[in-house]
Amino acid sequence: MSSAAPAPRTTPGPAAAAPAAPDLVASLRGAGLDDVDDSPLARALYSSDASLYRVPPQVVVRPRHRDELLGALSVARETGVPLTMRGAGTSIAGNAVGPGIVVDTAKYLNRVLAVDPESRTAVVEPGTAHAVLQRAAAPHGLRFGPDPSTHPRCTIGGMIGNNACGSRALGYGRTADNVTAMDVAFGTGEVWTGGTGAGADALAGIVDASLGHVRTSFGRFTRQVSGYSLEHLLPENGRDVAKFLVGSEGTLGVVLGATVRLVDDRVTRRLLVFGYASMTEAADAVPALLRAAGASTDAVGGRSTADHGLTACEGLDARIVDLVRAGGSHVPDLPRGGGWLFVEFTDPSLESALVAASDALGHRLVTDDAEAAALWRIREDGAGLAARSLERRALSGWEDAAVPPEKLGTWLREFDSLLEAHDLHGVPYGHFGDGCVHVRIDFDFSDRDTDPAAGPRRFREFLLDCATTLGKHGGSLSGEHGDGRARSELLPLMYDAESLRLFGAVKHALDPENVLNPGVLVDPAPLDADLRPARPVHAPRPLLRFVHDGGSMGEAVHRCTGVGKCVAPDSKGGVMCPSWQATRDEKDSTRGRSRVLQEALDGTLVHGLSDPAVGEALDLCLACKGCASDCPTGVDMATYKSEALHQRYDGEGATERRPMSHLTLGRLPLWSRLVAPVAGLANASLKVGPLAKVAKKVAGVDQRRSIPSFATTTVRAGERRGPRAADARVPDVWVWADSFTDHFQTGSAHAAIAVLEAAGLRVKVIDERACCGLTWITTGQLTTAQKIIASTVETLERYVSSGVPVVALEPSCLATLRSDAVELTEDPRAGTVAAGVLSFAELVERLEADGRDLGLPDLTGVQVVAQPHCHHHAIIGWRRDRALLERLGAEVTQVSGCCGLAGNFGMEEGHYEVSVAVAETNLLPAVRSHPEAVVLADGMSCKVQLDDLADVRALHLAELLASRLPSRTAADGAAR
Numbered sequence: 001m002s003s004a005a006p007a008p009r010t011t012p013g014p015a016a017a018a019p020a021a022p023d024l025v026a027s028l029r030g031a032g033l034d035d036v037d038d039s040p041l042a043r044a045l046y047s048s049d050a051s052l053y054r055v056p057p058q059v060v061v062r063p064r065h066r067d068e069l070l071g072a073l074s075v076a077r078e079t080g081v082p083l084t085m086r087g088a089g090t091s092i093a094g095n096a097v098g099p100g101i102v103v104d105t106a107k108y109l110n111r112v113l114a115v116d117p118e119s120r121t122a123v124v125e126p127g128t129a130h131a132v133l134q135r136a137a138a139p140h141g142l143r144f145g146p147d148p149s150t151h152p153r154c155t156i157g158g159m160i161g162n163n164a165c166g167s168r169a170l171g172y173g174r175t176a177d178n179v180t181a182m183d184v185a186f187g188t189g190e191v192w193t194g195g196t197g198a199g200a201d202a203l204a205g206i207v208d209a210s211l212g213h214v215r216t217s218f219g220r221f222t223r224q225v226s227g228y229s230l231e232h233l234l235p236e237n238g239r240d241v242a243k244f245l246v247g248s249e250g251t252l253g254v255v256l257g258a259t260v261r262l263v264d265d266r267v268t269r270r271l272l273v274f275g276y277a278s279m280t281e282a283a284d285a286v287p288a289l290l291r292a293a294g295a296s297t298d299a300v301g302g303r304s305t306a307d308h309g310l311t312a313c314e315g316l317d318a319r320i321v322d323l324v325r326a327g328g329s330h331v332p333d334l335p336r337g338g339g340w341l342f343v344e345f346t347d348p349s350l351e352s353a354l355v356a357a358s359d360a361l362g363h364r365l366v367t368d369d370a371e372a373a374a375l376w377r378i379r380e381d382g383a384g385l386a387a388r389s390l391e392r393r394a395l396s397g398w399e400d401a402a403v404p405p406e407k408l409g410t411w412l413r414e415f416d417s418l419l420e421a422h423d424l425h426g427v428p429y430g431h432f433g434d435g436c437v438h439v440r441i442d443f444d445f446s447d448r449d450t451d452p453a454a455g456p457r458r459f460r461e462f463l464l465d466c467a468t469t470l471g472k473h474g475g476s477l478s479g480e481h482g483d484g485r486a487r488s489e490l491l492p493l494m495y496d497a498e499s500l501r502l503f504g505a506v507k508h509a510l511d512p513e514n515v516l517n518p519g520v521l522v523d524p525a526p527l528d529a530d531l532r533p534a535r536p537v538h539a540p541r542p543l544l545r546f547v548h549d550g551g552s553m554g555e556a557v558h559r560c561t562g563v564g565k566c567v568a569p570d571s572k573g574g575v576m577c578p579s580w581q582a583t584r585d586e587k588d589s590t591r592g593r594s595r596v597l598q599e600a601l602d603g604t605l606v607h608g609l610s611d612p613a614v615g616e617a618l619d620l621c622l623a624c625k626g627c628a629s630d631c632p633t634g635v636d637m638a639t640y641k642s643e644a645l646h647q648r649y650d651g652e653g654a655t656e657r658r659p660m661s662h663l664t665l666g667r668l669p670l671w672s673r674l675v676a677p678v679a680g681l682a683n684a685s686l687k688v689g690p691l692a693k694v695a696k697k698v699a700g701v702d703q704r705r706s707i708p709s710f711a712t713t714t715v716r717a718g719e720r721r722g723p724r725a726a727d728a729r730v731p732d733v734w735v736w737a738d739s740f741t742d743h744f745q746t747g748s749a750h751a752a753i754a755v756l757e758a759a760g761l762r763v764k765v766i767d768e769r770a771c772c773g774l775t776w777i778t779t780g781q782l783t784t785a786q787k788i789i790a791s792t793v794e795t796l797e798r799y800v801s802s803g804v805p806v807v808a809l810e811p812s813c814l815a816t817l818r819s820d821a822v823e824l825t826e827d828p829r830a831g832t833v834a835a836g837v838l839s840f841a842e843l844v845e846r847l848e849a850d851g852r853d854l855g856l857p858d859l860t861g862v863q864v865v866a867q868p869h870c871h872h873h874a875i876i877g878w879r880r881d882r883a884l885l886e887r888l889g890a891e892v893t894q895v896s897g898c899c900g901l902a903g904n905f906g907m908e909e910g911h912y913e914v915s916v917a918v919a920e921t922n923l924l925p926a927v928r929s930h931p932e933a934v935v936l937a938d939g940m941s942c943k944v945q946l947d948d949l950a951d952v953r954a955l956h957l958a959e960l961l962a963s964r965l966p967s968r969t970a971a972d973g974a975a976r
Contacts, residue, residue, distance in 0.1 A: 087158025093484025126157030145172025187511025275337030309347025313433025384632020575626025645780020
């Protein structure tokens with residue numbers, strides 16, 4: 001069925017990095033486009049998608065309406081400059097990058113125009129996010145069927161481009177099965193909205209001349225996605241041009257809008273998890289499970305749950321789950337095994353038949369919705385998690401090959417042999433019920449500095465061998481992600497010469513000038529050209545250790561694979577990425593910042609960490625650390641920002657002066673210590689309008705911000721004067737008064753002491769000064785931070801090693817001990833301190849585990865709106881806090897996202913509007929909708945933001961508990 005293998009091709013050098021010619025920008029603006037950007041920053045942001053490929057565009061355009069989209073196509077046709085549609089930029093095959101005009105429809109062309117419950121259809125613009133469509137359909141009990149793992153952020157236009165499927169394709173089919181009509185502008189300029197026309201007639205003629213060949217070569221099984229899906233143009237299939245265009249990867253036309261089918265979502269889904277010794281045994285079980293469910297594998301005509309009760313059959317490797325557990329996240333109980341099948345079904349009568357057919361080591365019916373959701377989240381994050389599940393970073397490239405399900409076990413065994421023969425490793429997972437296997441592989445580019453051609457050569461050899469073997473099984477190079485730059489060159493190993501000729505004829509009929517996404521499908525670019533991992537990295541010697549990336553900042557910033565979880569319209573229980581939530585600008589996403597940093601270290605668009613593009617990309621990073629936990633690949637942009645700022649202002653050859661806010665807010669603990677003896681006078685002075693205005697101006701603080709009051713008596717000073725000072729006995733608990741707790745938020749320490757003493761415990765405050773250095777770290781003053789942390793580690797280690805619990809009240813300071821302190825010093829005692837200092841909820845858990853009855857108050861009937869500090873969420877985890885509150889009877893509403901202040905960020909001039917916008921994404925609406933609730937916020941930043949923007953006094957967890965102790969009166973700080 002396949003022709004000869006493509007001949008080896010010489011890999012060209014890096015893609016041209018020339019900006020757009022002035023006349024191209026002028027032409028685009030003349031065609032009515034307003035958002036046209038050829039800056040180094042924009043070109044860096046869009047130089048990569050979620051694939052291994054780096055192809056800098058000449059210009060990025062973001063059309064605001066359909067006419068602008070047509071204008072961009074018109075300019076491309078007139079100038080011959082290639083045009084590539086972007087979608088959400090989550091393409092794993094490299095079909096969303098191009099050397100000419102890159103079009104981003106997600107920013108403006110993102111609306112659901114209509115939902116018709118009667119016909120069960122919706123009309124959408126191409127940049128509409130999948131999640132947005134689902135929200136629009138949900139009130140009618142409907143949903144869009146296909147749900148790729150990127151469903152929180154992928155666009156319907158992008159799904160149309162790749163014929164995306166997702167986990168529930170067994171029940172709902174592919175995107176092609178769910179598109180009923182389309183408005184599209186072909187490469188010829190013709191706008192087609194259905195029916196006949198020059199383009200449609202040409203397609204019919206091409207297929208009619210080869211009816212026998214099309215009938216036998218295309219649509220052989222559901223996941224035959226590679227190439228053009230000519231089977232939809234057969235007369236018996238209604239010559240459905242819209243369905244044919246799905247999966248054409250933007251090479252034939254520009255999608256202007258689409259009408260999609262919706263399905264009934266008022267079904268009860270059940271989840272069975274089956275355990276197997278390995279993924280190959282799991283694959284062997286799939287055909288029997290499909291037969292037990294009566295599932296069809298017809299390629300044309302669509303699917304629905306009316307056909308059978310099976311909606312999903314997904315494979316998941318144990319190594320991915322192990323990584324989630326190692327990161328401290330909770331994983332629901334799973335049957336024993338080295339791999340699992342997640343089988344979701346809607347017909348309860350199928351359960352016994354599925355169990356009988358499974359041949360599994362064990363199984364579990366997951367009845368709790370929260371547990372099922374947690375397991376599906378792990379599966380959805382599979383691409384990012386698999387990328388860091390091996391000793392060497394695992395990459396895309398050979399990503400989603402598919403075979404008929406009955407051949408899946410055999411194919412996986414042969415694939416394992418291919419990996420072994422090439423000295424590679426991979427972690428398989430994916431849509432096993434459809435025979436589609438996702439995998440991330442540890443391709444070796446380690447010699448890129450000495451032999452840049454070696455890695456691409458090894459990459460090519462492996463892909464050629466895989467494609468040759470796959471062809472013997474009648475498989476498809478792509479099962480849902482498209483061929484793109486990764487696999488288009490391999491199509492001769494899957495299709496014969498006649499099929500390839502038909503592809504060329506189709507391309508010539510609809511895009512004769514080859515302006516639409518050239519290099520993909522027809523006349524393909526070499527699969528080993530423009531590989532981003534093959535580029536030498538020129539990273540500076542970092543001060544931070546980058547302990548998880550071999551000490552290399554270059555390796556660290558390449559953790560980002562581009563899957564784009566950071567650009568989901570809703571953070572859904574997470575934090576990442578708060579500034580993107582506020583601006584919806586790619587430069588303000590974790591992914592966008594990673595791309596700019598990659599260009600700064602190994603690209604040609606951005607020249608080093610001092611380049612203005614780096615400053616612009618990092619300016620609105622709140623250093624919230626949300627990405628450290630929420631990003632599947634573990635990107636920690638807060639850390640990268642600190643190192644970049646250090647290099648910019650203090651690195652070798654640095655000449656730029658630091659902003660004033662770095663010298664004031666960035667050294668806040670120092671100034672607080674100096675002010676402490678005259679705190680009352682300082683507070684009074686700052687209440688005088690003119691003095692406050694001058695002070696804010698000098699400090700670089702926005703005039704609309706209030707300045708927190710200094711404590712007139714610090715926690716440590718108060719303890720030295722109090723009755724506990726005379727008690728020389730070893731306490732049961734040590735309290736670490738960090739700089740914020742000691743000098744500003746003293747109430748949390750006093751409340752913690754009250755709660756613990758009410759339980760009969762002896763409590764003392766550590767009297768020695770010990771600052772975590774957080775404000776120096778976030779402003780990149782790392783040399784000073786290193787000295788501060790070294791001293792603090794030495795101090796706190798003595799207390800931790802004594803065996804007496806040490807509690808920290810400010811989550812950002814505790815998180816700094818657990819992350820930055822370990823990265824800034826090689827002192828092994830830093831690890832001891834990181835593990836030994838506890839949050840208040842962790843302390844309660846430990847004391848109760850030791851048999852202590854703390855007599856905590858009953859919170860039954862108390863409504864709590866809780867804003868976990870971002871660092872608490874990302875580094876410490878807020879699960880214990882929530883569990884404690886709920887165990888005590890509280891009704892908890894946990895706010896997603898960031899408060900928006902984030903230490904010095906929201907205080908600085910130039911950040912106020914974004915800070916407020918971040919607060920308005922989740923926090924402020926939650927507070928307004930629960931006017932009677934206690935507002936809980938442990939972090940000083942969150943408290944200041946709530947006080948400034950909502951006139952709300954938020955409580956620390958310890959303060960809430962202290963206010964409810966039986967011995968306290970309602971006036972003793974009771975929660976409002």
